[in-house]
Amino acid sequence: MAVPRLSVGPSLVATRSWLHRIGTSLYLRPRLLLALLLGPPLVWLLVVYLGSLSSLILQSFYHLDPFTGQVIRRLTLDTYRDLLTPAHLEIFGRTAAMAAAVSVATAVFAFPLAYYVARYASPRVKGLLYLAILLPLWSSYLVRVYSWRLILAKEGILHWFFATANLEWLLDSVLKLPVIGGPSLSVSFLGIFIVFVYVWMPYMVLPIQASLERVPQSLLEASGDLGALPGQTFRHVTLPLAVPGVLAGSIFTFSLTLGDFVVPYSLGNSSYFIGQAVLSFTGTAFNIPLAAAFTVVPMAIMAVYLIAARRLGALDAL
Amino acid sequence: MPSKALPPSARRRTPRGLAMASLAAVLFLNVPFAFIVLYAFTTDDATFTFPPPGLTLKWFAVAWNRPDVWSALGLSLRVAALATGVALVLGTLAAAAVYRTKFFGREAVSFLLVLPLALPGIVSGIALRSAIGLLDLTFSYWTIVIGHATFCMVVVYNNVLARFRRSGRSQIEASMDLGANGFQTFRHIVLPILATALLAGGILAFALSFDEIVVTTFTSGHQETLPIWMFSQLTKPRQRPVTNVVAVFVVAITAIPILIAHRLTQRASE
Amino acid sequence: MNPGSTPPAIRFRSVSRLFGDMRAVDDLSLDILDGEFFTFLGPSGSGKTTCLRLIAGFDQPTSGSIELHGSDVTSLPPYEREVNTVFQDYALFPHMTVAENIAYGLMIRKVPKGDRARQVREMLDLVRMPGMEARKPSQLSGGQRQRVALGRALILRPRVLLLDEPLGALDLKLRQQMQVELKAIQQKVGITFLYVTHDQEEALTMSDRIAVINRGRIEQIGSPADLYEHPATPFVADFVGVSNLIVGPLAMSLTGSADTFAIRPEKIQILPADSKPPDGRVTLEGQIREVVYLGMITRYLVAIEGGHELTVIKQNRDTTSMEVLAARSQRVLLAWDPQYHRRLAPEAS
Numbered sequence: 001m002a003v004p005r006l007s008v009g010p011s012l013v014a015t016r017s018w019l020h021r022i023g024t025s026l027y028l029r030p031r032l033l034l035a036l037l038l039g040p041p042l043v044w045l046l047v048v049y050l051g052s053l054s055s056l057i058l059q060s061f062y063h064l065d066p067f068t069g070q071v072i073r074r075l076t077l078d079t080y081r082d083l084l085t086p087a088h089l090e091i092f093g094r095t096a097a098m099a100a101a102v103s104v105a106t107a108v109f110a111f112p113l114a115y116y117v118a119r120y121a122s123p124r125v126k127g128l129l130y131l132a133i134l135l136p137l138w139s140s141y142l143v144r145v146y147s148w149r150l151i152l153a154k155e156g157i158l159h160w161f162f163a164t165a166n167l168e169w170l171l172d173s174v175l176k177l178p179v180i181g182g183p184s185l186s187v188s189f190l191g192i193f194i195v196f197v198y199v200w201m202p203y204m205v206l207p208i209q210a211s212l213e214r215v216p217q218s219l220l221e222a223s224g225d226l227g228a229l230p231g232q233t234f235r236h237v238t239l240p241l242a243v244p245g246v247l248a249g250s251i252f253t254f255s256l257t258l259g260d261f262v263v264p265y266s267l268g269n270s271s272y273f274i275g276q277a278v279l280s281f282t283g284t285a286f287n288i289p290l291a292a293a294f295t296v297v298p299m300a301i302m303a304v305y306l307i308a309a310r311r312l313g314a315l316d317a318l
Numbered sequence: 319m320p321s322k323a324l325p326p327s328a329r330r331r332t333p334r335g336l337a338m339a340s341l342a343a344v345l346f347l348n349v350p351f352a353f354i355v356l357y358a359f360t361t362d363d364a365t366f367t368f369p370p371p372g373l374t375l376k377w378f379a380v381a382w383n384r385p386d387v388w389s390a391l392g393l394s395l396r397v398a399a400l401a402t403g404v405a406l407v408l409g410t411l412a413a414a415a416v417y418r419t420k421f422f423g424r425e426a427v428s429f430l431l432v433l434p435l436a437l438p439g440i441v442s443g444i445a446l447r448s449a450i451g452l453l454d455l456t457f458s459y460w461t462i463v464i465g466h467a468t469f470c471m472v473v474v475y476n477n478v479l480a481r482f483r484r485s486g487r488s489q490i491e492a493s494m495d496l497g498a499n500g501f502q503t504f505r506h507i508v509l510p511i512l513a514t515a516l517l518a519g520g521i522l523a524f525a526l527s528f529d530e531i532v533v534t535t536f537t538s539g540h541q542e543t544l545p546i547w548m549f550s551q552l553t554k555p556r557q558r559p560v561t562n563v564v565a566v567f568v569v570a571i572t573a574i575p576i577l578i579a580h581r582l583t584q585r586a587s588e
Numbered sequence: 589m590n591p592g593s594t595p596p597a598i599r600f601r602s603v604s605r606l607f608g609d610m611r612a613v614d615d616l617s618l619d620i621l622d623g624e625f626f627t628f629l630g631p632s633g634s635g636k637t638t639c640l641r642l643i644a645g646f647d648q649p650t651s652g653s654i655e656l657h658g659s660d661v662t663s664l665p666p667y668e669r670e671v672n673t674v675f676q677d678y679a680l681f682p683h684m685t686v687a688e689n690i691a692y693g694l695m696i697r698k699v700p701k702g703d704r705a706r707q708v709r710e711m712l713d714l715v716r717m718p719g720m721e722a723r724k725p726s727q728l729s730g731g732q733r734q735r736v737a738l739g740r741a742l743i744l745r746p747r748v749l750l751l752d753e754p755l756g757a758l759d760l761k762l763r764q765q766m767q768v769e770l771k772a773i774q775q776k777v778g779i780t781f782l783y784v785t786h787d788q789e790e791a792l793t794m795s796d797r798i799a800v801i802n803r804g805r806i807e808q809i810g811s812p813a814d815l816y817e818h819p820a821t822p823f824v825a826d827f828v829g830v831s832n833l834i835v836g837p838l839a840m841s842l843t844g845s846a847d848t849f850a851i852r853p854e855k856i857q858i859l860p861a862d863s864k865p866p867d868g869r870v871t872l873e874g875q876i877r878e879v880v881y882l883g884m885i886t887r888y889l890v891a892i893e894g895g896h897e898l899t900v901i902k903q904n905r906d907t908t909s910m911e912v913l914a915a916r917s918q919r920v921l922l923a924w925d926p927q928y929h930r931r932l933a934p935e936a937s
Binding site for chain 2: 644645646665666667671672673675676677679680681682683692693696697740741744
């Protein structure tokens with residue numbers, strides 16, 4: 001074929017346009033290019049996000065004068081002191097207890113499904129199950145909470161089911177339980193608990209499944225080879241290796257429950273959770289400092305939780 | 319999300335107990351929505367009686383004629399559109415910067431870009447609220463958009479960064495080697511490769527913004543996006559099935575694009 | 589080629605590239621002549637790929653300058669230099685067809701469509717992939733992708749083509765076939781090829797001249813025969829082919845001088861222990877410690893006095909594997925012609 005020796009190829013049309021020159025000078029100045037790329041998003045995040053987080057902390061050190069109703073912009077610990085009233089402490093305790101209960105329950109219910117998907121499901125079934133787990137996650141969160149209001153209502157499906165199965169007495173005795181019971185499932189801590197487990201379950205299934213998948217088959221075979229029964233292999237090999245996934249999932253469930261106001265609002269009574277309290281303080285009470293101080297509490301709890309979880313290896317499972 | 323199937327396990331028979339527990343979990347996750355759909359057709363407009371006394375299509379028409387539904391929908395769409403637009407630009411810039419260069423403080427920046435989604439919504443919400451209070455700003459369309467754009471940016475950033483990591487830098491060098499300057503390389507090589515990531519990221523950001531309630535509650539004052547409208551309907555006894563109709567519509571409008579986005583990222587990783 | 593009449597295709601003038609404290613390229617100067625097949629040969633981390641990237645423009649030297657055909661290109665971006673690169677991972681654009689990939693440079697230069705199609709067809713013929721215009725890179729094998737990458741670079745008729753270990757991912761047979769083809773294409777097209785590899789056999793097969801690079805510095809430049817027959821340093825002696833290094837007291841006793849020298853394994857004759865020492869040869873007694881049968885040849889590890897070991901290679905022309913493996917732990921006499929001694933410059937610190 002005729003490629004002439006040493007012929008010069010088609011030359012670059014002298015595109016010495018100003019755009020070209022700018023591009024070249026940027027190429028030769030990588031730091032300037034970096035500043036242009038990183039600048040806008042970084043400035044936005046620093047100003048909007050870190051800025052508002054700092055104003056949150058700052059506001060928590062201000063105090064609302066109970067007489068004038070004005071926020072006094074002077075640093076003080078009075079607002080934090082307000083946190084220590086029995087009513088407020090009850091709110092913290094209630095929310096933390098719910099978060100813990102929800103985390104445990106989701107872990108227990110999510111584990112079989114995660115185990116099945118990780119170790120037994122064929123690729124086709126696995127794809128379908130992924131959709132079945134993720135679809136609720138993608139659907140509107142509010143709609144999902146609302147759907148339970150429907151189901152748990154006194155005239156709704158669940159009560160109807162108990163009635164038709166002649167198990168009404170069972171439902172009534174559960175509802176009469178102190179603390180978690182209530183006039184109906186849709187206005188009770190039990191109801192709140194059920195809905196929390198429902199909405200956060202996908203957040204627990206996925207990390208557990210991921211960490212189970214990371215257990216190489218060869219480890220289980222080695223355990224069997226060394227004489228362990230399937231149950232023992234599960235207890236001594238699989239379960240400990242799945243714990244980081246459980247912890248990772250619990251980070252989500254705990255943190256999300258701590259801060260949520262939608263679920264308690266939809267299914268609760270006047271016993272406030274942290275989220276509702278914060279919302280109420282920003283409403284008619286207009287006590288932003290107190291709302292800020294309130295929010296710092298779950299932040300602090302989660303910080304401690306995260307440090308502990310990281311020490312236990314949960315963050316590698318994410 | 320991509321997972322490796324373990325061949326030996328797939329050949330084993332699943333223990334009955336495990337299969338039933340898994341099935342129960344899957345049903346638990348998905349059946350409740352079916353009831354929402356059911357109750358969109360009930361004739362009972364004040365309670366959630368089961369079984370529904372009758373079925374009708376009229377609530378669709380009623381919802382169509384409710385002005386508050388339309389204005390809430392309109393606001394949600396406008397907010398999501400602008401927030402997604404801002405997020406696409408800022409998220410892509412950030413991903414390009416983090417991917418291209420090892421700079422001092424890169425880990426800190428990556429961490430910063432995770433926070434808006436990692437911290438619970440209420441923290442972001444009240445933080446923005448206190449900033450608005452301190453600066454004596456008024457609530458408006460813009461306060462909502464700023465809040466949404468912040469976490470939408472993170473979604474786009476993750477998608478674009480993942481795509482960058484999968485494609486490697488030698489193609490960009492090859493393009494420059496063959497005579498294309500930075501802009502031409504961006505137009506012919508970078509943009510087509512990023513296209514699916516931008517689309518997927520944009521869809522997810524849009525859906526996230528459309529559905530968001532917690533941060534929006536704190537940044538919206540008296541304005542009503544669709545989720546806020548729904549939230550306010552929870553305690554109103556009037557015309558309950560309308561809420562169900564809107565709920566079905568919202569799920570359809572967000573779930574379908576997300577399915578598409580999911581498909582896009584799956585196919586691109588093959 | 590008469591150096592001095594035309595400027596060298598590539599000239600490095602005291603080029604250094606530092607990454608913090610690490611000298612990836614250390615005060616390197618060399619000339620690469622027009623039309624030659626030149627190879628940078630060295631182990632990983634030696635700086636050879638960095639040199640390539642400096643020529644292509646993906647990296648800027650910390651000091652020194654680079655000239656292409658007499659003009660200083662140090663501050664030019666890659667798209668303004670008349671060199672093209674074939675990348676190690678081929679870097680084909682996944683969203684474009686083979687034809688679009690190859691024509692990319694032409695498209696950027698605004699060559700009209702009809703012309704582009706014709707040139708693509710001709711180039712596909714040259715790299716022996718006719719008719720593959722519509723395929724996508726994901727549908728091609730490694731060897732095919734490599735040819736498309738080559739075609740994409742060659743179609744622009746650069747005056748210099750840079751190849752960064754392009755055959756590393758291919759299996760042995762294919763690699764050997766491609767080596768022959770690349771050499772043939774280079775001679776047909778007549779442009780300067782700058783090849784980077786760590787595989788010394790590859791370098792010896794294809795190159796007109798080789799620069800052996802170690803830790804950012806040039807150890808030796810020369811033709812393949814030069815490097816093999818007359819290695820200048822211990823590093824070259826050991827990197828290009830296999831060598832026995834004779835040092836210190838043993839060197840003294842064999843040659844009368846304490847200078848280090850090398851002797852190639854195939855130059856050593858291996859004889860039964862009781863043989864009469866041949867005239868004019870250096871001889872040494874030893875015992876076979878290990879025998880490795882490699883089909884074509886056999887490799888012997890022979891223990892000699894002072895705890896040293898020499899490698900001897902012998903062609904299996906008249907022996908079978910059984911006979912050869914039975915030689916283990918036999919006492920032997922090694923003999924070689926002292927004209928094959930290669931005195932080496934002491935290794936730099």
